[in-house]
Amino acid sequence: MVAVAKKLLLTPEEYLALERDAEYKSEYFDGIIVGMAGAKPEHSTLTFNLTGEIYPHLKRTNCKGAVSEQRVKAAVGTHYYYPDMVVTCGEPAYEIVQGLETLTNPTLIIEVLSPSTESLDRGTKWMNYQRIATLRDYLMVWQERPRIEHFARSGDGNWGYQMLEGLEAVLVINHLDIEIPFALIYDGVAFDEDEKEI
Numbered sequence: 407m408v409a410v411a412k413k414l415l416l417t418p419e420e421y422l423a424l425e426r427d428a429e430y431k432s433e434y435f436d437g438i439i440v441g442m443a444g445a446k447p448e449h450s451t452l453t454f455n456l457t458g459e460i461y462p463h464l465k466r467t468n469c470k471g472a473v474s475e476q477r478v479k480a481a482v483g484t485h486y487y488y489p490d491m492v493v494t495c496g497e498p499a500y501e502i503v504q505g506l507e508t509l510t511n512p513t514l515i516i517e518v519l520s521p522s523t524e525s526l527d528r529g530t531k532w533m534n535y536q537r538i539a540t541l542r543d544y545l546m547v548w549q550e551r552p553r554i555e556h557f558a559r560s561g562d563g564n565w566g567y568q569m570l571e572g573l574e575a576v577l578v579i580n581h582l583d584i585e586i587p588f589a590l591i592y593d594g595v596a597f598d599e600d601e602k603e604i
Contacts, residue, residue, distance in 0.1 A: 415436075415437030415438065416434075416437055416438075416439060417437070418434065418484045418486070418503065419503060419504065421434045421439060421486065422486075422503050422504055422506050422508075423504060424439070425477075425486075425506065426504065426505075426506055430442065431474075431475075431477075431488050433485075433486060433487050433488060434484065434485065434486040435485055435530065436483055436484055436485065437484070442488065446520070446549065448549045448550075448595050448596070449490075449518050449520060449549055451593075451594050451595050452518050452547055452549065452591065452592070452595060453473060453474070453490045453491060453516075453518055455590060455591050455592070455593055455594070456490075456491055456516060456547070456586075456591060457471065457473055457491060459584075459586045459590055459591065460491070460493070460582075460584060460586070463582055463583065463584045464493065464582070467495065467582070468495055468496055469493050469494065469495040469496075469513065469582065470493070470494055470498070471491060471492065471493045471494075472491070472492050472493075472494075472509075473490065473491055473492075474488050474489070474490050474491070475488070476488070476489070476492050476509055477506075477507075477508045477509065478492060478508065478509045478510070478512055478515070479501050479508045479509070479510050480534035480535065480537065480538065481510070481534070481537040481538045481539065482534060482537045483534065485530075485531075485534050486508060487531060487534075487535075489512075489515045489516060489517055490516050490517055490518045490547075491514075491515075491516040492509065492512045492514065492515055492516070493512065493513050493514035493582070494509065494511055494512050494513055494540075495513045495540075495581075495582075496511075498511065499511040510538075511538070511539075511540040512538060512540060512541055513540055513541065513542050513543070513581070513582075514541075514542065514543045514544075514545070514579065514582065515535055515541060515543075515544050515545070516544075516545045516547060517531070517544075517545070517546050517547070518547045518549060519546055519547060519548055519549060520549065527546055528546060528555075532544065532546075532557070536557070536559075536565060541559065542558065542559050542581045543556065543557065543558050543559070543579055543581065543582075544556075544557040545557075545577075547591070549595070550597065551571070551597060552571060552572055552573050552575065552588050552591075552592045552597070553569065553570065553571040554569075554570045554571075554575075554577055554588075554591075555567070555568075555569050555570075556568045556569075556570060556577070556579075558579075558580070558581075570588070572588065573588050573589050573592060574588070574589075575587075575588045576588065577591065
């Protein structure tokens with residue numbers, strides 16, 4: 407009889423137990439743990455700039471933001487993610503397992519696209535994020551050129567799509583009453599000359 411190697415699948419509880427003591431964060435997809443690689447400088451700059459521009463708007467509302475350390479659980483299946491930025495309006499709701507808190511009611515999720523994660527961010531993650539009932543906006547922010555893809559949920563529950571590009575563009579997040587020029591979002595991010603304007 408030949409032994410067949412099986413992929414080891416972990417339960418959500420086993421994943422969260424490992425995550426509590428882990429030196430580096432990992433995301434979780436129905437039994438499979440995926441380690442998160444370090445970010446490029448452009449990725450970090452974009453996340454910092456977005457945080458700096460969004461935070462003052464949140465101070466005058468009942469909304470709060472968090473960056474990549476805030477774990478989010480998708481509304482379907484057993485998927486745990488670490489978005490680059492998340493905003494919650496109203497009282498945050500958490501799934502609590504073994505003392506670990508995982509946010510379940512984000513209003514805004516932002517992912518800065520990386521070559522290693524782009525297909526996941528626009529594929530499986532987006533399919534799972536859009537099932538979160540409280541989510542109103544999902545942003546995919548490009549690093550290599552000034553471009554943001556913006557999905558916004560309308561009052562009837564349907565998702566609209568808008569691609570914004572060029573340093574003259576302005577990001578508008580209606581439900582948070584936010585307008586941010588791309589020049590501020592992409593401040594300090596270097597592009598090839600042919601990537602600045604599309």
